[in-house]
Amino acid sequence: MAYSEKVLDHYENPRNVGAFAKDEAGVGTGMVGAPACGDVMKLQIKVNGQGVIEDAKFKTYGCGSAIASSSLVTEWVKGKSLDEALDIKNTAIAEELALPPVKIHCSILAEDAIKAAVADYRKHQEAKGE
Numbered sequence: 001m002a003y004s005e006k007v008l009d010h011y012e013n014p015r016n017v018g019a020f021a022k023d024e025a026g027v028g029t030g031m032v033g034a035p036a037c038g039d040v041m042k043l044q045i046k047v048n049g050q051g052v053i054e055d056a057k058f059k060t061y062g063c064g065s066a067i068a069s070s071s072l073v074t075e076w077v078k079g080k081s082l083d084e085a086l087d088i089k090n091t092a093i094a095e096e097l098a099l100p101p102v103k104i105h106c107s108i109l110a111e112d113a114i115k116a117a118v119a120d121y122r123k124h125q126e127a128k129g130e
């Protein structure tokens, strides 16, 4: 399969690879798997006191499209509020990366990972009673 230039760019120079400590203040961790292929994506956000995502990191065990999708969304979420981050649609990811139909689930993985990271962050905030 031919990957688009943007997929190759993110695949060869992935942005924001890495991890925060799970218990670090303001960190939310989303871990999702794709039943279709068994790939796994871990995506983390770091939220500041104003509720803005100031940093994001990912680790993806998966295909080039999954790596590119997660790399792209870590760029997109920076500077966004949580609600804005939840608005990121897999269709926008797929369009930006020109993913073919068989690779759409890779972009869904990235959307799900963001949602999971936001949910995890909110759960921690509630636990702290903030």
Ligand code: FES
Pocket: 037, 038, 039, 062, 063, 064
């Ligand atoms: Fe799993 Fe893409 S099918 S790597």
Ligand code: FES
Pocket: 034, 036, 037, 038, 039, 062, 063, 064, 065, 066, 103, 105, 106, 109
């Ligand atoms: Fe399964 Fe890309 S995440 S093929």
